[in-house]
Every structure is written in C-alpha cells, then in structure tokens.
Amino acid sequence: MKKKTLPFDKDLFKRSVLYNVKTLYRKTMEEATPQEMYQAAAYAIKDAIVDHWMTTQKAAAEQxxxxxxxxxxxxxxxRAFGNNIINLQAYKAVKDALEELDIDVNVLEDQEPxxxxxxxxxxxxxxxxxxxxxxxxxxxxxxxxxxxxxxxxxxxxxxxxxxxxxxxxxxxxxxxxxxxxxxxxxxxxxxxxxxxxxxxxxxxxxxxxxxxxxxxxxxxxxxxxxxxxxxxxxxxxxxxxxxxxxxxxxxxxxxxxxxxxxxxxxxxxxxxxxxxxxxxxxxxxxxxxxxxxxxxxxxxxxxxxxxxxxxxxxxxxxxxxxxxxxxxxxxxxxxxxxxxxxxxxxxxxxxxxxxxxxxxxxxxxALEKWPVDLFQRLLPRIYQIVDEINRRFVDQIMRKYTGSAGIDVQAKIRSMAILYDNQVKMAHLAIVGGHSVNGVAKLHTEILEKRELKDFYEMMPEKFNNKTNGITQRRFLLHANPLLAEWVTNKIGDGWITDLSQMDKLKAFANDKKAQNEFMEIKFKNKERLAKYILEHNGVKVDPKSIFDVQVKRLHEYKRQLLNILQVIHKYNDIKTHPSKDFYPKTYIFGAKAAAGYLTAKLTIKLINSVADVINNDPDIGGKIKVVFIEDYRVSNAELIFAAADVSEQISTASKEASGTGNMKMMLNGAVTLGTLDGANVEIVNEVGEENAFIFGLTSQEVMEYEKNGGYNPMDIYNSDPNVKKVLDMLVDGTFSEDKELFRPLYNCLLNTINSSKADQYFILKDFESYLEAQKRISDAYQDKKRWAKMALLNTASCGKFSSDRTIxxxxxxxxxxxxxxxx
Ligand code: OAK
The missing domain is CATH 3.40.50.2000 (Glycogen Phosphorylase B;)
Incomplete structure (x- = not known):
C-alpha cells in the first residue's frame, strides 16, 4: 500500500514564485537576482506552510x-528553506518546479543566511x-x-x-x-x-x-x-x-x-x-x-x-x-x-x-551565579520572591538534617542554598523550583548525582533523571546526505525517517560486499563534495582518497583541539624523519569558533592554521598529510562535513563533555569514532561495539581521581618521552612562527613550571601516547578496505538510539x- 504523503501543489508553487518576484521586486524571473528568487520562493513556501499552521492551531484549540x-x-x-520543504515532503516537487524555471535548488538554498x-x-x-x-x-x-x-x-x-x-x-x-x-x-x-x-x-x-x-x-x-x-x-x-x-x-x-x-x-x-x-x-x-x-x-x-x-x-x-x-x-x-x-x-x-x-x-x-546587588537592583520583585524561596528552602534543609548523626547542617546549607556568598545561584533555584532535573547522557547524569549535585540528589532523588541527547535524522541525513539517505531507503524502506531504530535492519548488509562498496562509494562522493568546498573556500587541494579525520565543534580547552594538533605535529616529525615509512595519507579537518575573549582558544586556532601552513607547503611531506581549518563552521557547512567524515574525533577530557551531539551526527553518516569514554561516546560505543570504535585515554574515574589529588606533573612526561619533548619544543623554537614567543602561552598551559598544579589541566600529555596509538590503529584499519567498510556501515546501522525523536x-x-x- 502506498503511504499517505502531504499534498503539495507544484503548479501553484511555480505561479506563486513568479507572482512574488513581480510584486516584491517589480521584476521578471530573468531580471531577478538569486537572492530575490530565494525570497520569492521562500514566501511561496511560507504560503504552503501557513495552511498547515492554521489547521494545527485550530486542532489544538479544540483538543x-x-x-x-x-x-x-x-x-x-x-537554514529553514531546505528543511521546510523536506518536512513538507515537497523537496522533489520544489526542485523540479525550480528547474522548470531554470533555477538550481542548491543555489537557491545557498542564498539563505x-x-x-x-x-x-x-x-x-x-x-x-x-x-x-x-x-x-x-x-x-x-x-x-x-x-x-x-x-x-x-x-x-x-x-x-x-x-x-x-x-x-x-x-x-x-x-x-x-x-x-x-x-x-x-x-x-x-x-x-x-x-x-x-x-x-x-x-x-x-x-x-x-x-x-x-x-x-x-x-x-x-x-x-x-x-x-x-x-x-x-x-x-x-x-x-x-x-x-x-x-x-x-x-x-x-x-x-x-x-x-x-x-x-x-x-x-x-x-x-x-x-x-x-x-x-x-x-x-x-x-x-x-x-x-x-x-x-x-x-x-x-x-x-x-x-x-x-x-x-x-x-x-x-x-x-x-x-x-x-x-x-x-x-x-x-x-x-x-x-x-x-x-x-x-x-x-x-x-x-x-x-x-x-x-x-x-x-x-559555566555555572551561573549573579551578584545579589545587581539582581536586586534590576529585578526587585523577582529578588524578593527568590529570597523567600531561599528562606523556606534553608528552613527545609534545617528541619530535615538537624539532629541527624554525622551530618553537618551548615555544610548542607552552604552547598545547596540559593542565596549564598552574596550570590544568586541559578542552578539551585532551578532544582528547588521544579520537579525534574536531568543530565544529557548517562555518564553526565551519574556525575551530577554522585558529585556535582550530590547533596541535592540525596535530599530529593525523585527529581533526578537522565535524558541522553539525540539529533534529527531529517536534517543530518535526509537533507545533509541525499546519496546515503537514498541508499538507506533502497535497502530498508523509508521508515527510518521517522523511526531511526529501523536503521538496525542495515546490519544484515554489514558483510555484504556489494553493499559495502556502495556505502564507501557514497562516502567517496561526499568527500569529493567537501574537497570542492575546501578548494573554493581555503584554496587547499585535498585528496578524497585520503582518510578524512574530522574535529568540528566549539573551541574549548576541554575539547582538546590542542591534543589533536600536537599529534599532527608529531606525525609531521615522524614522516620527516622516516620518509620511506609506509603511511596512509590523512587529511585533518578542523572547524571551530572561539569565544571572542577566550585567548587560549583563539591562539589554538592560530596554531592550527600555522601548522597547516608549514605542513601543506612542505615538499618533504608530499601531500601525505594535509591540515585544513574550515572558516566559519556553522550548521550549513556542518552538513557537508559530517557527510564526508571517515573519522569522528571526540577527544574531550573524560568527564568534561556532558554529551556531545556532533559525535551522533558523524556516526549517523558512517564515520568511526576516535574518542575518550566521555559523554555520549560511552553510549555510542555500547551500541556499535568496542570493535567498531577507537577508544583511548584516561577514564572519567581516573581523571576525577587525579583532580581530587591536585592533578599530576606533566614535566615527568616531557622529560621521559622524547616525542612529547620534541613536539612541545617546536611550539617555542620558531618552527610555526617567526615570533618564537607567540605560542608560549599554549606551551605554558601544558607545562606550567611556576605552578605545577595548574599545568595541563585537561590531561593532554597524559593521554598523548594512548592517542598516538589509537591514531595508528585507525590508519591500519583503514587500509583493510573490507574491515573499514563494515565498521563504517555498522556505525550508520547502530545509530538508532541517537535520534532526538527517542529523546523527546x-x-x-x-x-x-x-x-x-x-x-x-
Ligand atoms: C552552553 C552554555 C552554558 C552551558 C552549557 C552550554 C552547552 O552548550 N553545553 C553543551 O550542551 C550540549 C547539549 O546538551 C552537550 O551535548 C554538550 O556536551 C555541552 O557542552
């Protein structure tokens, strides 16, 4: 039986576009700019949406x-245009209608900010x-x-x-x-x-x-x-x-x-x-x-x-x-x-x-606390109410714990009061003023319960629950990767679009040679598409046959882009000193924005670009590795990047990344995770199996144990591991900048000789060796084409849990x- 789809009047849409160009701009199609055509088409789509919008609101008012x-x-x-027509099930009709008007739907989509x-x-x-x-x-x-x-x-x-x-x-x-x-x-x-x-x-x-x-x-x-x-x-x-x-x-x-x-x-x-x-x-x-x-x-x-x-x-x-x-x-x-x-x-x-x-x-x-005087001055009535909520809550703490053996009531108040130290603690207000508190991945919720919000959890355990994050497969597969979406639909039908758990059915194809080849052929085409984007935007030519190793996300010390680029520097040294050693070509792709005032993060971006300059222009390297920093990482180019990734770098210091969602988007598109046991990576590995992911580094338990004991001394590693020493020395010897001191702040973050308890707070050097080893495992695995294809396919097949439909x-x-x- 044919499934019911939403009606969409293609001819009406076409007429509407022409009419809009005329009434909005007093132009014909031939005279209109691409931006004007986009506006005209978007208004035509909005007309189609409004009917559904009104019907929904009317039904809601009745029910x-x-x-x-x-x-x-x-x-x-x-961007809304592409997503809207996908969800209206009108992508093909709109594409065809636009073609008849001599407009390419992709060009039009690119007009939208x-x-x-x-x-x-x-x-x-x-x-x-x-x-x-x-x-x-x-x-x-x-x-x-x-x-x-x-x-x-x-x-x-x-x-x-x-x-x-x-x-x-x-x-x-x-x-x-x-x-x-x-x-x-x-x-x-x-x-x-x-x-x-x-x-x-x-x-x-x-x-x-x-x-x-x-x-x-x-x-x-x-x-x-x-x-x-x-x-x-x-x-x-x-x-x-x-x-x-x-x-x-x-x-x-x-x-x-x-x-x-x-x-x-x-x-x-x-x-x-x-x-x-x-x-x-x-x-x-x-x-x-x-x-x-x-x-x-x-x-x-x-x-x-x-x-x-x-x-x-x-x-x-x-x-x-x-x-x-x-x-x-x-x-x-x-x-x-x-x-x-x-x-x-x-x-x-x-x-x-x-x-x-x-x-x-x-x-x-990131813990939000507001100074009481500011809060009171700006929101006097709201402050008065918060003050009373706090008074009653502190009273409740005292009634509950006074007289209980071994419990320090004052310590409880100190850790849980909403108003304390002249600050309004917003998380405490949110916990006390509601009936549900959730973390965004299993591990994260556990850390909240056992450590960060321990006292609250003990006092009101019924409020706590976990909701592991998810992502929408409509945007991140159906729209972002039409080739793979079509392949999946041909294999298992289109039920996955609204029920991602059906991806499981793809597991039947994991050992099927033909399916594996098709899967990798699609990945290759997506890599070509990204290579074209990189050439146009970065002027760098990358080889789609190389391994696309991708780390795209906000720049933050805990996400450890620095660990990645240090590893790249090490690889560079390795190739220079062993030019005849067999090495499978790799393209390291970064994309990240740093908060405008976050100096260490901004300097890391500069370092990545400087390393890219040196490596990409070194004839000794002969293109074996390339480094690319994609400018202005955002949702629209993310869609191209996820579809093209072979390796998904998820390398945060264990315990620090609450969940991550880029990890899920890359898995959906058949990338293999190279990561720590942090956030939702733990659940990803659980679903896909350890043999289909590359895990390395300290566990969250180990990290928290070190933190409890005041950290560790990275100098010991610097002094004992010549690879580490060489890489770090290159940050300050002029290899990557004429000004030798430029990257000194990054060097100092890792080896703070004045205050060793402040050194390498994100355990970069501690995890360095095990990261190199995981990178090596990746390169070996990739060369076994069958094995890699199976792994990649199984990642797509195992991502059912990570739909935001499940979370909702x-x-x-x-x-x-x-x-x-x-x-x-
Ligand atoms: C931003 C500002 C303040 C506090 C948290 C954030 C934030 O974006 N956190 C991120 O939320 C994502 C969605 O839950 C998680 O996947 C990320 O791990 C987390 O860093």
Missing part, C-alpha cells in the same frame, strides 16, 4: 492538549527537539530571543580568528510573522511597595520601573509528513511608545530616553560564549525579558479557555534549557501571586509542578506527559 514551552536563550536553527541564534551544543539541541516535537505530533512553543546579530561570522586572517557581525536579518526573514497583537510589557528596576487589596490581603507591586515592549515573531516548525506546525516564538524589544518631546517634563524625558536605549540594546546580540558565563548585566536583562514575556503569554493562553489556574500544570510544562531561563520560576510565582492573587503555597504548588531543568555542563566557569519520547513519557494533537 486542548498539554503544551511544552521549551525556554532557551539559544535556538541554532540553521544561516540563522545562528545559538553558540553550539545547547542551541542546536533545542532546534533538533523542536523538529522532533512537531514530527511526533506534540504541541510545543520554543521561547527565545530574536537577536539582531546572531553568532558572529568567523573570518580567518593571517591564521587568526576575526569576528564579523552576523547581520542575518539584513534581507528580512520570509518565514517569520510579527505578532504585534501578542506584545507584552516587561518591567525592570524601580522598587517594590506593599498595599492592602479590597479583600484585606497584603499585596506587592513594582513601581518607578523602566518598561519595554516585548514583540513576538513567530517562525513555523514543521513536522515531517504529518502537517503539524509548531511555533518558535522569538521576542524583540521595542520602546513602549515613541515618546514625544513636549509631553514629558524633565524627569520623564530622561526616563523615556533610558527606556528607548534599553529597548534598542536588549536584543542586539547573542553572547558568544559556550560553556562559559560572561556575567554581564545586559545578559540578565535579556534573560528576564524573554522569560517574563513568555510566562505571561503562557498563563494568558491558558486562561483563554480554562478558569482554574491552580491546574495550569495539567496543560503547560516549562522546560528550562540550562539555567539561563531560570528566572521563570520566580516570574511564574510573581504572575500567580501579584496578577492572580494566589497564596504563596498555591503559587508554589503550581510552579514546582510546571518547571523542569536540564543541566548541560559541569564546567565550573522519553521526556514526554517520563517528565512532560503530553498528549498528541490529531489532525483530520
């Missing part, structure tokens, strides 16, 4: 399902989750900020990263809808006064504040083939009224200017930090801004068709994407108490039953308890 509000400072959506409202893992995960929520038919709102400038664009100049503003809205965004009718006011500053209401109750209100207007822009999130369209609602700030000079006295004029300034700054730019907190006042303003607007909207939406707000949690759940949206706890309390006259206890009951928190990192520098199902079953919306 009244519970809604998840996924609250996140970041949504790293990537990459919406980059996120830094990395956490933001991209939010985007995958929205895709899965729609595909599974659950009602969801993504709640975020419409930054005028997203993640900066990276230029590499003379080997250095240069940040260029990302003006992604320059040409407008055809997919968005401005919803002025849903605008909300958000208040900052001022002071809190007390009054008695008509019923004799003591009430609080904020006065003397500044106010901005939050205006939502809605973006459609289309489910695959089911007609469900959810909404990503991102908020922009506007001044509350365009002030007129003569209607203000002097004081008001001043205030009006301040309000105007506040509004113009609020949504200007995304903070470009990953796994690190900048602690800036404007960032806290951004947090409260989008949270207040989102919470007010959620409550109002509920009140449109319900009368008992005490049951709000039966119809709404707030998932807090890390601690950045945690003011939602206090904001919901405020709305319930101040706007709907709830008692504290009733408001607390609703709030804790509504909120849930996901932790995405254990890096100390777990959230729904165990935490959110949503009902599906049914479309006729």
């Amino acid at each position: 009244d399902p519970k809604i998840v509000y996924y609250m996140s400072m970041e949504f790293l959506m990537g 990459d919406p980059a409202l996120g830094n990395g893992g956490l933001g991209r995960l939010a985007a995958c989750f929205l895709d899965s929520l729609s595909t599974l038919g659950y009602m969801a709102y993504g709640c975020g900020i419409r930054y005028k400038y997203g993640m900066f664009r990276q230029k590499i100049q003379d080997g250095y990263q240069v940040e260029v503003p990302d003006a992604w809205l320059e040409n407008g965004n055809p997919f968005e809808l401005r919803r002025n009718e849903y605008a909300k006011e958000v208040k900052f500053g001022g002071y809190v006064t007390m009054y008695t209401d008509d019923m004799g109750r003591t009430m609080f209100k904020q006065e003397g504040y500044q106010v901005v207007k939050a205006v939502p822009y809605d973006l459609p999130v289309i489910g695959y083939g089911n007609g469900v369209v959810n909404t990503l609602r991102i908020w922009d700030a506007e001044p509350i009224q365009c002030f007129q000079l003569d209607s203000f006295d002097k004081g008001d004029y001043q205030k009006a200017v301040e309000q105007e300034n506040l509004a113009s700054q609020l949504c200007e730019v995304l903070y470009p930090n990953d796994n690190h907190i900048a602690g800036k006042e404007l960032r806290l303003k951004q947090q409260y801004f989008f949270i207040s607007a989102s919470v007010q909207t959620a409550v109002q939406k509920y009140m449109q068709n319900h009368d008992d707000l005490r049951k709000f949690y039966e119809k709404a759940v707030f998932q807090l994407n890390d601690t950045h949206p945690t003011v939602a706890v206090a904001e919901l309390m405020r709305v319930l108490m101040d706007d709907y006259q709830f008692s504290w206890d009733d408001a607390w009951d609703v709030t804790t039953k509504t909120c849930c928190y996901t932790n995405h990192t254990i890096m100390a520098e 199902k777990e959230y729904v079953d165990e935490v959110w308890h949503l009902d599906k919306v049914e479309l006729q």
Whole structure:
C-alpha cells in the first residue's frame, strides 16, 4: 500500500514564485537576482506552510492538549528553506518546479543566511527537539530571543580568528510573522511597595520601573509528513511608545530616553560564549525579558479557555534549557501571586509542578551565579520572591538534617542554598523550583548525582533523571546526505525517517560486499563534495582518497583541539624523519569558533592554521598529510562535513563533555569514532561495539581521581618521552612562527613550571601516547578496505538510539506527559 504523503501543489508553487518576484521586486524571473528568487520562493513556501499552521492551531484549540514551552536563550536553527520543504515532503516537487524555471535548488538554498541564534551544543539541541516535537505530533512553543546579530561570522586572517557581525536579518526573514497583537510589557528596576487589596490581603507591586515592549515573531516548525506546525516564538524589544518631546517634563524625558536605549540594546546580540558565563548585566536583562514575556503569554493562553489556574500544570510544562531561563520560576510565582492573587503555597504548588531543568555542563566557569546587588537592583520583585524561596528552602534543609548523626547542617546549607556568598545561584533555584532535573547522557547524569549535585540528589532523588541527547535524522541525513539517505531507503524502506531504530535492519548488509562498496562509494562522493568546498573556500587541494579525520565543534580547552594538533605535529616529525615509512595519507579537518575573549582558544586556532601552513607547503611531506581549518563552521557547512567524515574525533577530557551531539551526527553518516569514554561516546560505543570504535585515554574515574589529588606533573612526561619533548619544543623554537614567543602561552598551559598544579589541566600529555596509538590503529584499519567498510556501515546501522525523536519520547513519557494533537 502506498503511504499517505502531504499534498503539495507544484503548479501553484511555480505561479506563486513568479507572482512574488513581480510584486516584491517589480521584476521578471530573468531580471531577478538569486537572492530575490530565494525570497520569492521562500514566501511561496511560507504560503504552503501557513495552511498547515492554521489547521494545527485550530486542532489544538479544540483538543486542548498539554503544551511544552521549551525556554532557551539559544535556538541554532540553521537554514529553514531546505528543511521546510523536506518536512513538507515537497523537496522533489520544489526542485523540479525550480528547474522548470531554470533555477538550481542548491543555489537557491545557498542564498539563505544561516540563522545562528545559538553558540553550539545547547542551541542546536533545542532546534533538533523542536523538529522532533512537531514530527511526533506534540504541541510545543520554543521561547527565545530574536537577536539582531546572531553568532558572529568567523573570518580567518593571517591564521587568526576575526569576528564579523552576523547581520542575518539584513534581507528580512520570509518565514517569520510579527505578532504585534501578542506584545507584552516587561518591567525592570524601580522598587517594590506593599498595599492592602479590597479583600484585606497584603499585596506587592513594582513601581518607578523602566518598561519595554516585548514583540513576538513567530517562525513555523514543521513536522515531517504529518502537517503539524509548531511555533518558535522569538521576542524583540521595542520602546513602549515613541515618546514625544513636549509631553514629558524633565524627569520623564530622561526616563523615556533610558527606556528607548534599553529597548534598542536588549536584543542586539547573542553572547558568544559556550560553556562559559560572561556575567554581564545586559545578559540578565535579556534573560528576564524573554522569560517574563513568555510566562505571561503562557498563563494568558491558558486562561483563554480554562478558569482554574491552580491546574495550569495539567496543560503547560516549562522546560528550562540550562539555567539561563531560570528566572521563570520566580516570574511564574510573581504572575500567580501579584496578577492572580494566589497564596504563596498555591503559587508554589503550581510552579514546582510546571518547571523542569536540564543541566548541560559541569564546567565550573559555566555555572551561573549573579551578584545579589545587581539582581536586586534590576529585578526587585523577582529578588524578593527568590529570597523567600531561599528562606523556606534553608528552613527545609534545617528541619530535615538537624539532629541527624554525622551530618553537618551548615555544610548542607552552604552547598545547596540559593542565596549564598552574596550570590544568586541559578542552578539551585532551578532544582528547588521544579520537579525534574536531568543530565544529557548517562555518564553526565551519574556525575551530577554522585558529585556535582550530590547533596541535592540525596535530599530529593525523585527529581533526578537522565535524558541522553539525540539529533534529527531529517536534517543530518535526509537533507545533509541525499546519496546515503537514498541508499538507506533502497535497502530498508523509508521508515527510518521517522523511526531511526529501523536503521538496525542495515546490519544484515554489514558483510555484504556489494553493499559495502556502495556505502564507501557514497562516502567517496561526499568527500569529493567537501574537497570542492575546501578548494573554493581555503584554496587547499585535498585528496578524497585520503582518510578524512574530522574535529568540528566549539573551541574549548576541554575539547582538546590542542591534543589533536600536537599529534599532527608529531606525525609531521615522524614522516620527516622516516620518509620511506609506509603511511596512509590523512587529511585533518578542523572547524571551530572561539569565544571572542577566550585567548587560549583563539591562539589554538592560530596554531592550527600555522601548522597547516608549514605542513601543506612542505615538499618533504608530499601531500601525505594535509591540515585544513574550515572558516566559519556553522550548521550549513556542518552538513557537508559530517557527510564526508571517515573519522569522528571526540577527544574531550573524560568527564568534561556532558554529551556531545556532533559525535551522533558523524556516526549517523558512517564515520568511526576516535574518542575518550566521555559523554555520549560511552553510549555510542555500547551500541556499535568496542570493535567498531577507537577508544583511548584516561577514564572519567581516573581523571576525577587525579583532580581530587591536585592533578599530576606533566614535566615527568616531557622529560621521559622524547616525542612529547620534541613536539612541545617546536611550539617555542620558531618552527610555526617567526615570533618564537607567540605560542608560549599554549606551551605554558601544558607545562606550567611556576605552578605545577595548574599545568595541563585537561590531561593532554597524559593521554598523548594512548592517542598516538589509537591514531595508528585507525590508519591500519583503514587500509583493510573490507574491515573499514563494515565498521563504517555498522556505525550508520547502530545509530538508532541517537535520534532526538527517542529523546523527546522519553521526556514526554517520563517528565512532560503530553498528549498528541490529531489532525483530520
Ligand atoms: C552552553 C552554555 C552554558 C552551558 C552549557 C552550554 C552547552 O552548550 N553545553 C553543551 O550542551 C550540549 C547539549 O546538551 C552537550 O551535548 C554538550 O556536551 C555541552 O557542552
């Protein structure tokens, strides 16, 4: 029986494109630029989406399902055009229609700026989750900020990263809808006064504040083939009224200017930090801004068709994407108490039953803490509520532990209070103010329970749960790798598109020679496609027959790009000293953005580029190894890179990477993992089998043991391992830069001779030898073509667990308890 697919009127689409070119630009197709054609086609697609969007919202209004509000400072959506037509099941129809108009769909897709409202893992995960929520038919709102400038664009100049503003809205965004009718006011500053209401109750209100207007822009999130369209609602700030000079006295004029300034700054730019907190006042303003607007909207939406707000949690759940949206706890309390006259206890009951928190990192520098005075000044009423939550929670700790043998109650308070040391600890507020706390991979959740959040886990174990991350196969296989997607469908049918566990059926082909050849032939074509991109963008010619060894992710010390490039330097030395030794050619591919103020990370980028310069231009190497740094790593070029990877470098210091999701995207595309037992790598190896991955290095237990005992002394390794000594010396002997001192800071990070407890905090030298050995195993394995093909194929076949559909199902079953919306 033929499966039902969504209807799509190709001729209507064509007419619509022509009409849009005419009405938007007063041009014919022949006169229009590629950008104009893209806009015209995108508006035509939006027309098709709007019908589904309206149907979904109407069905939801009738069926009244519970809604998840996924609250996140970041949504790293990537380009919408291709993804939208894929999920509408209209990719082929659109491609054909465009061809008939003499337009190449790929050229058109390349006209779209990459919406980059996120830094990395956490933001991209939010985007995958929205895709899965729609595909599974659950009602969801993504709640975020419409930054005028997203993640900066990276230029590499003379080997250095240069940040260029990302003006992604320059040409407008055809997919968005401005919803002025849903605008909300958000208040900052001022002071809190007390009054008695008509019923004799003591009430609080904020006065003397500044106010901005939050205006939502809605973006459609289309489910695959089911007609469900959810909404990503991102908020922009506007001044509350365009002030007129003569209607203000002097004081008001001043205030009006301040309000105007506040509004113009609020949504200007995304903070470009990953796994690190900048602690800036404007960032806290951004947090409260989008949270207040989102919470007010959620409550109002509920009140449109319900009368008992005490049951709000039966119809709404707030998932807090890390601690950045945690003011939602206090904001919901405020709305319930101040706007709907709830008692504290009733408001607390609703709030804790509504909120849930996901932790995405254990890096100390990412733990969000705000100075009390800043928090209080900016959010006086919210602070008052947090203070009371804290008072009651500390009381609860004391009641629970006072008198218990062997328990230091003060130590418990110190480790768990929300307000301590003049700081507001956002993770503690998120844990106390909700009913679910989850980590993002098994190992990560274990570390939270046993170490980072041990006291909380002991006090409230029922709140803790694991939700191993996942990724959407629609974007990262169906769109990113059409050749492999088609091959998979030919072998096992297309069920995998909405049920990735069906990939398991590919295991039957693991030893099939023909299947292996086809699989590797597709990989080769994808490597050719990437080689072309690299030639065009880097001017470097790489050989698609070489092993493509790929490390693409944010630049962070714990992710250890430095370990990778040191290993490359060692390989370079090896080839130079043993020119006749058999060595299978390798292309090392890097892509990474560094936070603008993160000097060590930026210097690592410079080092990679300098090493690339030396190696790629050394005639002695004869192309045996090449090093490429891909500029401006982002979702759109990631899709090309994942499809072309042979080796997936996942080499973080064990215990530091919460999960990782690039590891899953590469596995899906048939790359073999070279990694440590960290984050979700552990589960990847579990699924694919140890014999189909290359694992090395310290375990998380060993790392944590060293850390407990003050680290180790890397000097011992430097002095005893001549390979290590040679590589490190080359950082400071002028091999890679005329200025011998340029890379000294990296050298010092590894061998801090002044303070050895600060040396090599990420265990790079400790893992060096075992990493070299794993690299060697890779090269050997690759030369056995059959063995490699089987391994690569088995990686694709074993990735079923890592779909974000699975993750979302777990959230729904165990935490959110949503009902599906049914479309006729
Ligand atoms: C960013 C800012 C603050 C805190 C965490 C992050 C972040 O992006 N963390 C990453 O989240 C991903 C999704 O859960 C994980 O896969 C990464 O391991 C983690 O580093």
